[in-house]
Every structure is written in C-alpha cells, then in structure tokens.
Amino acid sequence: MRHLISTGIALLLPLLLALPAAAFETRATSAFIIDQTTGTVLLAKNADEMLPPASMSKLMTLYIAFEAVRDGRLSLDEKLPVSEHAMSYGGSTMFLDTTDRITVEDLLRGIIVLSGNDACAVIAEALSPDGTEAGFARFMTQRGQQMGMTNSTFTNANGWPQAGHRMSMRDLALLANRLITDFPAFYPLFAEREFAFDGRAPQNTRNRNPLLALGIGADGLKTGHTREAGYGLVGSAKQRDRRIIFVISGLETTQARAEEAEAIVNWAFRQFAVKPVAKSGTAVASAEVWMGRDQSVPLVPRSDVSMLMPVLSQGAVKAEVVYNGPITAPITKDQQIAELVITPPGLPETRIPLVAGNDVPAGGFMSRIGTVAQLLISQLNEAPLAPEEQGS
Incomplete structure (x- = not known):
C-alpha cells in the first residue's frame, strides 16, 4: 500500500507560506536555465523544440575534439592541414588557407574565441570516420544520442545554415554541463576574451560573449547567430559555490542578447539561494x-x-x-x-x-x-x- x-x-x-520567486519573462523565443549545483531547472521555454542552433552547435565539435585529445587520438601540438572545403567557409573564420598547417590548440582557441567555421571543418575532417565533414556530422549525431541529446541532429561541424541541423535548448545545456564537468582542464579556454591568431585579422580577435567583461562570474561558453536562428548564447556563470548554465535563442539583436544574458545571471543568483x-x-x-x-x-x-x-x-x-x-x-x-x-x-x-x-x-x-x-x-x-x- x-x-x-x-x-x-x-x-x-x-x-x-512560501512565496515563489518572481518568474523570469524572457524575450528569447526559446530558453533553458538550470542551477548546475543542485540540478534545479529554473526556466524552460520551448526547451525541447529542435531549432537551428547556429554557432552554438560548435560546442559539440569541441566536445568530440576534447575527447580525442584526452584519449590520445589528437595532440595539442599536432598540426593539421587545411582543405579546400575548410577554406571555402565564409562567416566567422580564422582566414585559413590550404598552405596552412595549424596546431590543434590554435584550432580549438580559434573555434572558442573566434568562432571559426573553417577551424571546425579542419577538426571535423581530421576526426571523421571517412575524412569528410559530413561523415563527422553523422558521428556528432550518434555521439549526441549516446550522451542523451535526443533532440539534436547535425549536418555540419559549425552550425552553418543547413536543413536538418537542429538542437534543442535543453540539449545545449546538457552539452555545456558535460563540457564543464568532463573537461575542467580545457574549460578555462571559454573565458579567453581575445585570440590574435597569426595577426591575420586584427579586426577579428575578440570573443563575442558579452558577459565575460562584466565581472559577474561568467566564464563561457558560445554565442551564435544566423538569420534563421536569431542571436543566441550558451552561457555559464559561477558565484561563490553556485554555478548556473543557460541557453537563449531567437533574440533580434546583439544588444538584446547581451541584456537578456546579464538579466538571467542576475535573476538566477539574486532570487534563489541554497538552504x-x-x-x-x-x-x-x-x-x-x-x-x-x-x-x-x-x-x-x-x-x-x-x-x-x-x-x-x-x-x-x-x-x-x-x-x-x-x-x-x-x-x-x-x-x-x-x-x-x-x-x-x-x-x-x-x-x-x-x-x-x-x-x-x-x-x-x-x-x-x-x-x-x-x-x-x-x-x-x-x-x-x-x-x-x-x-x-
């Protein structure tokens, strides 16, 4: 019984009589906020809808690359060639060309800080079962399923707009949590605010994460933007013994993304406490x-x-x-x-x-x-x- x-x-x-914390009314079309320390979900808005993730999906490429370094299949000082396919990417790049051989460490920092589409393709081709970015994307989908990311499918390594390339906000938060907990040695890379690779593009050296300079404990992870996806951010911040992870997508401008992200961090830490x-x-x-x-x-x-x-x-x-x-x-x-x-x-x-x-x-x-x-x-x-x- x-x-x-x-x-x-x-x-x-x-x-x-317990008074609920004031609900956070986000301008994002989809969002997910979790207190990592306790596992408490603070907000979920369209969190399981499969949406275009833009460059936020680069986090999956990074996770697989970190696994490869950890397992000895890549080394940080190993130099990788740049293919015609990788060089052909536009958008955010490291301005690589086929005469380059780039260290894995520089490629990782180029993905994290500079959001390099070309750097993702170089990593993808190096780790792909068949040497192609498409083959790596299929592996990304399989690995994501193994990790519990059931609302994610990948067709490329960098979030370039493409049919079928989708992630949910909950899956992105799960991925962020795994990056933080599984790879503490690599995680400080996400807080780097500048990476002047080889002096090639002095106008493209700064991390786009709007929270890193605010002194509110933010230390990652990845911005994203395409016309279809809008402006998004996978963010994390730590204050004292608490860490929060949040994902927002569908904002209309970079300013709206910055304001929304800062408001989320302040709300999560000021309106809740561990007792x-x-x-x-x-x-x-x-x-x-x-x-x-x-x-x-x-x-x-x-x-x-x-x-x-x-x-x-x-x-x-x-x-x-x-x-x-x-x-x-x-x-x-x-x-x-x-x-x-x-x-x-x-x-x-x-x-x-x-x-x-x-x-x-x-x-x-x-x-x-x-x-x-x-x-x-x-x-x-x-x-x-x-x-x-x-x-x-």
Missing part, C-alpha cells in the same frame, strides 16, 4: 513495520540535504514522505525504504531517498500473532454490517 505522510520540514528550515533542509541521521518521519519487533522505523536522509529555494520564502515548507508499506521486517539500517518529496514554490519537485534509521529484526512468535490479530481486528472494523445487523 502506498503511504503518504505530510510533513512540515522545520528541521533546519523554519519556513509556512539546508534536513540533517543526516535526523528522522523526518517514521514508517509502519509489518511482522517486526518494532511497529515502526525512523526514516532519515543518508546525508545532509540542501535545496535551492526562492530567497523570499517564508514559513514552513511542507513536503510528503512516500513509501509502500507497511514495511515487512527484517529491515536493515541504511536500507532505502522511502522518499521525501519536496516541491518548492515555483520550482520542480525534488525527491530525496530516505533510509531506515535503525535495524528492525523480525518479531518473535508472539509478536507475529499480535500483528495478525491487529490486522483481523482492523479488517472487521472496516467491514460493512450485514442488513440484519443494521439499525432500522
């Missing part, structure tokens, strides 16, 4: 026990529990303990037998595993007889009376 126990969590968080909810080993509730020496067992979290909460929360945060019971003995201490379900106002629910606070051995003969007797009495009390036993 499924049991629900309403509980006012006042262990560490003396919070009764303690429960302590390890402290009972949140108790569960009924069947055929045990004890009739109940305390339910405790394995470790201290903190959650992201709106800063304006007031009063007691209510939650539910959910378990299928009564729990049949024997029960072992630290055995997971329940969940604490908390839904902060304006945020998705969080489910926290609860474990047995102590052992509950199976009861002896008399204990089992007593349990059965209690069950029979309970069933008799709940049974409807026969017609002749009912009053007139």
